[in-house]
Amino acid sequence: TGSYWFFTPNNVELIVKVVDGRAFNGHFWVFSAALTDVEYTIRVRDSQNGRVQTYFNPSGTMASRADAAAFAESFSRRATFSAVPAGQDASSEGTRRDVHSLPLAVAHAGACSPSPTALCVNDGRFRVEVTWSVPSQGSRGSGSAVPLTGDTGYFWFFSPNNVELVVKVVDGRAYNQKFWVFHGALSDVGYTITVTDTATGTVQTYVNAPATLWSSADTSAF
Numbered sequence: 472t473g474s475y476w477f478f479t480p481n482n483v484e485l486i487v488k489v490v491d492g493r494a495f496n497g498h499f500w501v502f503s504a505a506l507t508d509v510e511y512t513i514r515v516r517d518s519q520n521g522r523v524q525t526y527f528n529p530s531g532t533m534a535s536r537a538d539a540a541a542f543a544e545s546f547s548r549r550a551t552f553s554a555v556p557a558g559q560d561a562s563s564e565g566t567r568r569d570v571h572s573l574p575l576a577v578a579h580a581g582a583c584s585p586s587p588t589a590l591c592v593n594d595g596r597f598r599v600e601v602t603w604s605v606p607s608q609g610s611r612g613s614g615s616a617v618p619l620t621g622d623t624g625y626f627w628f629f630s631p632n633n634v635e636l637v638v639k640v641v642d643g644r645a646y647n648q649k650f651w652v653f654h655g656a657l658s659d660v661g662y663t664i665t666v667t668d669t670a671t672g673t674v675q676t677y678v679n680a681p682a683t684l685w686s687s688a689d690t691s692a693f
Contacts, residue, residue: 472634472657474619477509483623486637487513488657492539499542501526504655505686506623506639508533517542535656535684583669590616590624593640593650596670597693601626601636603662606681614662628660638664643690650693652677655686668693 472488484507492500501515501524510530516523524541528534583591583598590599601614614626614636623639635658643651652666652675661681667674675692679685 474623474637477507477511481620481622482641483619483637483639484509485511485513486625486634486655486657487515488634489515489541490633496539497543498540501538501541502536502657504535504637504657505533506637506653506655506688508688515541533686533688535686537657537659537684583667585616585618588613588616590618590626590638592618592622592624592638593642594621596668597640597650598667598669599624599638599640600665600667601638601662602665603628603635603660604681605660628658628662635660636662636664638666640666640692647690649691652689652692653687656684659684666692 472486474483475485475487476482477484484505486504486506488502490500490502492498503513503526505528508531511528513526514523522542524538526536526538582595583589585591588600591597592599599616602611603614604611612628614628615631616624616626618624622641623637625634626636626638627633628635636654636656638652638654641651641653643649650668654664654677656679659682662679664677665674671693673693675689677687677689
């Protein structure tokens with residue numbers, strides 16, 4: 472897994488992951504998760520045989536993608552993924568997302584305290600936590616938090632080497648008096664993202680249903 476920035480090093484825009492899935496279907500798998508709606512093209516090259524896959528995202532769209540047939544031993548193909556406008560459902564399942572704001576009665580103003588499962592971003596003002604579940608296996612847990620920049624971090628669920636989810640909180644007050652929350656998924660596991668403003672106690676939660684891939688931008692979060 473790796474991350475890309477376009478304009479400033481502190482602002483992560485895109486995450487790409489390539490997984491060896493040959494034990495399951497004889498292919499390497501390519502995942503991408505956007506934290507931006509800027510136009511971009513991802514080019515993935517197999518350095519052992521020169522095969523290439525390209526993935527185009529048009530301007531004004533934001534999506535997470537998974538190509539579980541990206542690279543096989545026997546053939547190569549080019550793929551262009553369609554995407555949906557930012558703010559719309561980015562999954563083929565059409566699952567409704569629940570995004571809501573709740574008062575946190577027991578919270579008090581103060582700085583975030585990081586922990587193995589809590590990410591602190593935007594000068595430590597916002598605490599981000601993730602819980603995940605796999606109902607078919609009867610398993611659930613908390614995501615392990617790893618910071619990337621002052622505004623961005625990622626979570627892994629099962630193995631430290633396998634990034635599942637990336638979240639960033641951006642100060643957009645110069646534009647609309649709000650803090651913005653972005654997230655991009657590299658997994659279709661069900662999860663809930665909880666973002667807490669430690670200065671006010673306000674909470675936002677973002678719920679992803681199992682078997683869906685979803686990137687989102689909430690530009691009126693806080």
